[in-house]
Amino acid sequence: MTPANLDAALGIRVRPDQEHAVAPVVKSLAEAYVHPGVAWPRLITDGGRPVGFLMAFFDIDWRLDGSVTRSGLWRLNIAAGEQGRGYGRFAVTAVAAELRRRGATRMYVTWHPGPDGPERFYLGLGFRTNGETSGGQTVGVLDLTPEPRR
Incomplete structure (x- = not known):
């Protein structure tokens, strides 16, 4: 995130039927501000397009x-x-790579439970539920085995 791409990030909107399941970007940026060094906000672009x-x-x-x-x-x-174009998968893969680089062995995520939540997406990427909830959301964990060398 930079001053130059702030407005582009703030313009990201999920589908109206998903708004109850994920906080808007503005909340994330406020959380990043009050959690410096813990939060890692990133705008996802494709050819410069947010x-x-x-x-x-x-x-x-x-x-x-x-x-x-x-x-x-x-x-x-x-x-x-x-x-539906692979950007979500790309984002999860990028975070997993950064966590591996930092020495992590597990990656956590929470999601809104229910048929309108992203559970299928996360389970399809290899996350598994661990029986925990956090703030009413399901906790998932992904084991980060080292990626094979190429």
């Missing part, structure tokens, strides 16, 4: 008592007209 927004988190105090820290995908907003 198509989505992601925010990862690194070593966040998961239980708010310092006993458990986790890293993962905090927010994923793919623009309404850009969904």
Whole structure:
């Protein structure tokens, strides 16, 4: 995120039927501001065209008592007209690569439960539920095995 692409990021909107399941980009940017060094906001572009927004988190105090820290995908907003084109998969893969680079062995995500939520998307990428919830959302975890060398 830069001053030059702020307005483009703020313009990212999911489909109206998804708005209840994911916070808008403006909330993510406010959270990134109050969690410096933990939040990792990124605008997703294709040929310079904004198509989505992601925010990862690194070593966040998961239980708010310092006993458990986790890293993962905090927010994923793919623009309404850009969904189904692989941008979400790209975003998850990019966060996983960054987490591997930082030495993480697991990647966490939460999602809105129910038939209108993104559970199928995350399970299809290899996340598994771990029986936890966070703020009423389902917690998923992806084991980050090292990528094969090419």
